[in-house]
Amino acid sequence: EPEVTQTPSHQVTQMGQEVILRCVPISNHLYFYWYRQILGQKVEFLVSFYNNEISEKSEIFDDQFSVERPDGSNFTLKIRSTKLEDSAMYFCAIRTSSSYNEQFFGPGTRLTVL
Amino acid sequence: DQQVKQNSPSLSVQEGRISILNCDYTNSMFDYFLWYKKYPAEGPTFLISISSIKDKNEDGRFTVFLNKSAKHLSLHIVPSQPGDSAVYFCAAHRDSNYQLIWGAGTKLIIKP
Numbered sequence: 001e002p003e004v005t006q007t008p009s010h011q012v013t014q015m016g017q018e019v020i021l022r023c024v025p026i027s028n029h030l031y032f033y034w035y036r037q038i039l040g041q042k043v044e045f046l047v048s049f050y051n052n053e054i055s056e057k058s059e060i061f062d063d064q065f066s067v068e069r070p071d072g073s074n075f076t077l078k079i080r081s082t083k084l085e086d087s088a089m090y091f092c093a094i095r096t097s098s099s100y101n102e103q104f105f106g107p108g109t110r111l112t113v114l
Numbered sequence: 115d116q117q118v119k120q121n122s123p124s125l126s127v128q129e130g131r132i133s134i135l136n137c138d139y140t141n142s143m144f145d146y147f148l149w150y151k152k153y154p155a156e157g158p159t160f161l162i163s164i165s166s167i168k169d170k171n172e173d174g175r176f177t178v179f180l181n182k183s184a185k186h187l188s189l190h191i192v193p194s195q196p197g198d199s200a201v202y203f204c205a206a207h208r209d210s211n212y213q214l215i216w217g218a219g220t221k222l223i224i225k226p
Binding site for chain 2 (some may be wrong): 031035057095101102106
C-alpha cells in the first residue's frame, strides 16, 4: 500500500490566520485528493489534483482554499483566512495508476481554529 | 447529502463470529464501492472494493457483496478478530470523477 505522510499532525490557529497543511507521498503518484471530517460528521471531499492542476472541487472548496504542489513532491492545502467552522481533520489521499480505483490516505492533520 | 448511508452507528460481535456491516446508496450512477477501516487518530485504511458490474469480491477474511437492484452492499468479516474493532466506512464514486462519497461509518466492537 502506498505510504502518505501529513504534517503537522495538529495545528492550532487563530481565526483569520492562514494555515498550510502538507501532504508528502513516499513515492511518485499521479492523483491527489484532500478530504475533511468535521467532528461528528461524514468525511467530505474537498478537491482533486492531477497533472499540477485542480481536476474537481466541491462546494466547500471556495476562494479561501487553494492547493499546489510547489516542489513536485509536497502537496499542500492552504486556507487563507481560517474560520471557526474550518476546524476539522484534514486527510490527504493519493491514487496511483496501479491502484486504479483505490485511494490511500495519510494520517490526517487536526486543525483547530480558535 | 445522503447518497451513501450506513444506518447502524455501532455493531458488537463476538470474537470468532461473522461481522456484517451494511451500506445503502441512492445514486445508481456509482461505478465503484469501497470499504475503509479507521482507527482513532489515524487516516482511513483501504480494505476492499467492488466494481458495480460485480456482485461479490473476496479478499481473505473480507468479502463484499453488492446488490444493485436493492442499492445495497455489505461487508462480511469472518472470523472476527479483536483487531477488527474500528470504525468502518463505506464509500462510492463514479468513473467520471473519483471523488469519494462517504457513509457516516459504523463502529465495530469485537468482544473477546
